Amino acid sequence: HPPPPLRQRMLEILFETHNVPATFFLRDAVAACYAVGRTTATVVDVGYSSTMVTPVYEGFVESRGVLRNNACGARAVEERVLEVMDGLVVKQGGRKRKDRMKRSNQRKFEKSGAGASGDGTSPTKGAKHDASGRFKKNEVLTAPIPDYLMPLYQVRRAPIYTPRADPFHHWSRMALAREIKEMGLGVAVGPMGYIPSYATAGGVEGEATAMDIANPVNNMFLTSAKLPYTLPDGTLVEITTASRCDIAELYFGNDEYNTTQREKVLDESVHQLDEYNREVEDFIASRDGDDEDDQTGASSSNAAGDPYSNTSYRGEKVSRHGGRRNKQTHYTPGTVSAKLYSACLPYLRTVPPKSLNDADAGASRTGGIDKNDQYFHYFTSSSPAQMVCDAAFRCDRDQQASLLGNVVVCGGGACITGSGGVGSGLGGASGALGAGAVAAGSPIGDENAFPDRLREEIEAIVHRHTMGWRVKVTSPNINERGICSWLGGSILGSLGTFQDMWISKRDYEEFGSAIVNRKCP
Secondary structure (H helix, E strand, O other): OOOHHHHHHHHHHHHHOOOOOEEOOOOHHHHHHHHOOOOOEEEEEEOOOOEEEEEEEOOEEOHHHOEEEOOOOHHHHHHHHHHHHHHHHHHHHHHHHHHHHHHHHHHHHHHOOOOOOOOOOOOOOOOOEOOOOOEOHHHHHHOOOOOOOOOHHHHOOOOOOOOOOHHHHHHHHHHHHHHHHHOOOOOOEOOOOOOOHHHOOOOOOOOOOHHHHHOHHHHOOOOOOOEEEEOOOOOEEEEOHHHHHHHHHHHHOOOHHHHHHHHHHHHHHHHHHHHHHHHHHHHHHHHOHHHHHHHOOOOOOOOOOOOOHHHOHHHHHHHHOOOHHHHHHOOOHHHHHHHHHHHHHHHHOOOOOHHHHOOOOOHHHOOOOOHHHHOOOEEOOOOHHHHHHHHHHOOOHHHHHHHHHEEEEEOHHHOOOEOOHHHHHOOOOOOOOOOOOOOOOOOOOOOOHHHHHHHHHHHHHHOOOOOOOOOEEEOOOOOOHHHHHHHHHHHHHOOOOHHHHOEEHHHHHHHOHHHHHHHOO
């Protein structure tokens, strides 16, 4: 959900630079509702960097209820998968892994006659080579072997295993973790009531305690088969079902570890926004932007009450090509970017306004300006299930029943299968204890494990004050879940009445860029 100043900026670029005849901005939450045939629902979009919960009522986003959690995303899950794989390399690989790789490097060194590298290609001259371009024997036999998950490019650099620069090296490791996750080996959704291994009474990861044995949900994982996986360096590791379910508890777990991690990310986001705010304010003050704004004439894109009037793209474009006569009103790109960011900061508040809890907070629906409408993102550290309930309760009372009763799950981060499919196919035990338990022999886990677990978590929260309330969670199949918003946009574009919703060039010339906030809410 981009803030209104950013949407106005994009609209001005489309009309002023690209000269499009008409355009329309569709919010991804509304498009997700259209993809499943809904106009009223609470959309849970599990993305790569964050999870967004957006209440949509009759095709319009209720901005007061939008919530965002930067700790619950596919990137955080992949980082956990990478940590687990690094631990397996050390625990299950150990000395045997290093000895095997050293013997393999020595055999390749002797077989090649000390004239080729470990991957069979001609080596290049460097510090590890002699004058003839061959590897030095001592360097080959004493080269350290990293104690972490090595990507394929690093394995092919045997026998030295020199990593590349940190950005590419980290990206390669994350790409391997993403592949393991998408194969269903790195992460799985556990059933309702699952207790993570790091939240046990003993506090030691991977060891069963009395709490685990007493919990019937965790008993199904004590005898489940481990999933084998061969690393790029040839090491065979076995991934337990408990470790896969522990990673997915980032979305559902309310234990101390997951709660602390989510609060830590929230504090980092707040601190980062505060730093950006101070940097922008200092930059604008140093450039003396207020004096330039007073001398810049109002353009046709500046409407009354427009928060973006000081950073008009048309005014910037005219001043940029105005020559020396317009030198005093010239806007540098740095100044415009800083002003645009400064205009967007009020819409990214991390603390809700005080008027949110007032009794007359929704009275402005009939007249006046609602102060809560300008706060689009509420950063939170709650779990997605709690975010759904909080988002619905932030809306009007007559909307809460419809929003709580209809939940739409979308996003590539929600494409996580259950814990029973892959393990059952390898001879493991399977049960019927909620989400994640599927029939034995299934090639993959339960595709609806994530929506089902989310529904159970939401109902557990709602039943504390409203017994018997049923929550309907709708989600496309796992192949379309990641492109749900694109499907909704395609459906909207195929309607015969879609042309009436466009913002034409004439509308832009008459009302300015603020028209995007009225025709594309």
